[in-house]
Structures are given as structure tokens and as C-alpha cells.
Amino acid sequence: MLELNNLTVAIERPVHRELVSNVSFTLKEDQCLGILGESGSGKSLTCNAINGLLGEQFSIAGEAKFDDQDLFTMTPKQRRQMRGETISMIMQSPMTAFNPLFTIGNQAIETIQQHSAMSRKEATELFCDVLTRVNLKSVQSLLKKYPHELSGGMLQRIMVALALVLKPKLIIADEPTTAIDYISQREVIKELQFVREQFGTSLIFVSHDLSLVSHIADNVMVMNQGRVVEYGDTKQVFTHPQSEHTRYLVDTRMALINRFKSVMESQPC
């Protein structure tokens, strides 16, 4: 479904600098690819390149075949049409993803109407249905809220619903749980898994959290300094890491878990 071949992203000013080099992967229908890497490793640039969201200061080389069309040679109009309708993105920060001046309902309905011929009533009904499916309650009153009236966890779930509403073939979730607490994180992950099962949507799940990636992804791609250092079956990568960098990430994670365990065990009940 998505085949990325040798994606290279560079910035041209003040001097040419390659930020992402030769990234390749294949994502099949209803599969999840986890992209793992430390801050600055090139995860967001990779996702933004796929979704046509890089600014003009960047240059792109390579090929992104999505159902046999090359995303990188499409016109801006074709890309805009595809965004939301065929490829949806869930951003890192729910607080900045919504316009603070409009209610959630207004923003959602407008998005749906941009991509369909639905009436306002039909679009509202559809969005309420999806909100309910992602386990949100009192959905009619949610529509009347402004973003600042809702918690980060709630907004994140609404963003998941918005990403889903047009039944895209692919959802790109770029660190979708960074800005929210542990409980909401688990809820969002559950919802993304549910979505995959319900709609057969493919997912690119970006994170620097190894345990979240191991939980949700079929395949994982580990990035370091703009390059892929490891790519393969998630279980295989985490149990038998081949690259030094993946081993370092796995060991760091294990050290943290062990430290947590020993602190908990040393606490009197």
C-alpha cells in the first residue's frame, strides 16, 4: 500500500544539509509500522514528507508509492485532497492542532464538508457516531466546546476521531501520546488498535517510547541521526537487536524498568 524508497530530506539554506537520508520501508494494508528514535532522529520530517507537509525550505528526493501513485510527484491540490480523506495525521500536540477560536463541532464539520458532499446535519451525525465509537460520552455537548475547555486527553481522542471520520486508508500518528498522561495514553493506544480492527486502517505510529511501539506495531523502524539503523518484525528487533543503537535503546529501557522495580520493592507497604 505504501512503499517509501530512499526518502532523503535536505534543507538548502544557509547551506545544503541532509536531515533524513535514504529512508525506505513498506507498509501493507491494515499493518502498523512503528518509527522509533530519539529526539531529532528524523521521525517527524519523514512523516511530514509522506503527508506533503514540509515547508518550501526543504527539498525531497526519493519515491513514495501509495497505491501505485507517487505522492512526491502529485500537485499540491491532489495532496490537499488526499490529506484527511485518504491519509490522516494525528499530531503531537492536541492543544495546537485545533483552532482556539472555533468550537470542536465547527472545526470537525467544516473538515468533513471539505471532503464530502454531506449536509451539515449529515456531517454532524457522522462525527457524533465516530466520537461515540472512540468511547467519548455526551458527544452533542462536546461539539459545543472550545478547545481550551477540554483536557489534553479528551482533545487527543477527538483528534483520533477526526482522523478517522473520513475512513482514511492510512493514519500517521506522530507521537500521539506525548502531551497526555499515562491513563489517557493507554486509552489513545486502545482506540488506535480498535480503529485498525474496525476499519482495516494502516498505521504509522511514531514514538520514542519503546514499550508503546512494541505494544502496537507489527514492524518497527529505528532511526538515528536521520538514518534507518534497523528495520524489521517488532518482536525480532526488540529481542534480537542487530544495531548498536537499538541495543542501546533496549538496554536503557530495561535499566529504567529494573530501577523502577527495585525502588517499588524497597518501599514499605
Ligand SMILES: Nc1ncnc2c1ncn2[C@@H]1O[C@H](COP(=O)(O)OP(=O)(O)OP(=O)(O)O)[C@@H](O)[C@H]1O
Ligand atoms: N525547520 C528546520 N530547520 C532546520 N533543521 C530542522 C528543521 N526541522 C527539523 N530540523 C532538523 O532535522 C532533524 C530531524 O528533525 P525531526 O523533527 O524530524 O526529529 P524527530 O525525530 O521527529 O524529533 P522529536 O522526537 O523531537 O520530534 C533534527 O536535527 C532537527 O534539528
